[in-house]
Amino acid sequence: MSYEILGITVLWIFLYGYLIVASVDFGAGFFSYYTKRTKQNHITHNIIQRYLSPVWEVTNVFLVFFFIGIVGFFPDTAYYYGTALLIPGSVAIILLAIRGSYYAFATYGAKESPLYNFLYGATGLLIPSSLSTVLTISEGGYVVVEDGNVRLLYGELFGSLYSWGVVVLAIVSVLFISASFLTYYSSRAKDEGALKLLRKYALTWSLPAIGMGIIVFFLLGKRNPLHYQNMVDIWWVFGISFIAFIIATYLIWKRRNYGTAFILVMIQYFAAFFGYGAAHLPYLLYPYLTIYDGFTNESMALALVIAFIAGLLLLIPSLYLLMRTFLFDADYVQGKK
């Protein structure tokens, strides 16, 4: 495996990690707001709070890791994406800043405020929308390079069906992933009321999630035929994704094995996300930048890989400890600790 492939794989794994943990977090924020509006919050409030409180900070780091790592492995991305994404990037920063701080203010400041809750719920849907535009832009046609200047074509971005398709896909996926996780979490907490409600949410969002996935797949065919063709060539990966989805939804429908169901949802997104990513290669930005011409020098690549492995040896046991303390400790989950 070349350094280039290794580097992008490492980064993609972290982005996938962010996709899962952040989706759970974003969706939880939205459900928390929604249930408050519909006066059902007494049912779900505890479940969501007990899960979110200890892990919210960790979520953010997955994202930071990705965008710092990509500049380390592929410095040219800083030049292309950095210049083009000034406004969308800043919008994402602002949303993340509002979300992170107001979550902490509301949780530790010990005062309920409708405004905080609204901000927390709304940013949960806006952040994935704004971040998903980066993937949209990478398909090409939204960015032009003229006399050494990189420019983002806003008209093209806001006027394209594909980019809106990706936004909707991002939102429904967030809600589906989150609901299926929280279903599992409330079943562990033996909280029947919350389980019933969240299971309903999971089922509600399952069809839109898979439906949008398929729609975006075909929209991509128009947008970027080369990428589309590459995806069709590895159709079996998306087949795995689809089958995982069917079984997961079936299990939730039949009210059994919620844990397995959530793992299958993770597999569903893992397959789709890596299938999408693998087919995207070698391009980082169609048609300007590939992983080969944007790659860092060899000694930096080696240093980053060593640092990455050393870091993982430190992080995996720590993450395990975190999960054991809060996610898999039945007493904690049930609110006895």
Next chain:
Amino acid sequence: MFFEYDPVIYSRILTGLTLGFHVIFATIGVGIPLMIAIAEWMGIKRNDPHYTLMARRWARGFVVTVAVGVVTGTAIGLQLSLLWPNFMQAAGHTIGLPMFMETFAFFFEAIFLGIYLYTWDRWKSKMKHFLLVIPIVIGATASAFFITSVNSFMNFPQGFTMIDGILTDVSPLAAMFNPATPTKISHVIITCYLTSAFILGAIAAYKLLKGNNHIYYKKALHLTMVSAAVFAIGTAIIGDLSGKYLHEYQPEKLAAAEWHFETESEAPLILGGILTDDNEVRYALKIPFALSILAGGTPDTIVIGLNDFPAEELPPLWIHYAFDLMVFIGMYLAFVSVLFVFMNWKKNWNAFNRPLLWSVLAGGPLAMLAIEAGWFFTEVGRQPWILNQVMTVAEGATTSQHVDIMLYVFIILYAVLGITCVRVLSRMFKNNPVERELEKRGLTHTDDRKAN
């Protein structure tokens, strides 16, 4: 605004704004975990619940500031690529390693902070919970270590060769461990500790001044001032070494900080003053030989003056005031903390007298002002370079339109975050004062021995 749109100027202002705001939270983010660890340790060692409560309360306030630190840190992380794409392209090739490792250090800290906050009463053995704070201290300090090594690299770029604008022969470790690294990192870390100790001390002093004479506050003040005295002495020693580093490797920055124009030995240290149009220093306090001693340890050290550098490569000379402010406040903090410790040690003297309490209270905000002054001094003092002698700030900046709009938006964002943060913190502690919390935990009748 008042000048024509220039993405370089706006990028500089926006970066300065973000960093100036972030550094408040980053500084206490590095320093407070250590203070929490010391307090919790004292609580266990002396079996004194006051110290344990101190650690708990500090941790509770800390997590709110961490939240703002995390989001502003994310902001600067992204803004570096958005506002300085050319710089980040070069930086990715050369100094990407410590930036990458910083995220690991922070990740590590974040995980344990999550566990620490929610497990106070989970185990029988208090030691178990104390052990969780150690990775937080290590992670916080390691973050400062890695990110400051990036800043050191900007001051002394090495570990690569540049041929026709193309970077080759990169050695990530040489880039990371450059001559600026040792003094810079130790200076940043110890001043984070010092500032955090003073801010916590200022809170205790404020309560005592307001007439809350509970022993809890006296213990808090004593603990923070003893720590501050140690850190302040360390800061002074490292500050001296930083002066020697500048003399050796960035003489133009030292000369600009000191308004030192003629190359000479026995150079005086200039404090304050104003600069006339023909570069004459007026109304300044001059300490004979002091600059030569700061630069090389002896009065006969020759210090290169500003006249020997090309004028277009000099930083703006107002950094002299930032430098003086930093040094002056540093000495003030050392004086106040050492005086407190001394007076408390003298059994029949009253260290808790009002003038000294006022001085400690002033020390909190002053310490943070010194941090800001120091960072503005070092960043502006590197002008016109973003990578010293390699890339100018103008070359590193974005060419994007609309940086100005982003600047206004971020001013609003930080104002709102800052105000809410202060309000949340003050409400948090006002609604749950120490006295009530002690009562709730059944700790009202602990012995009232003198804090020592």
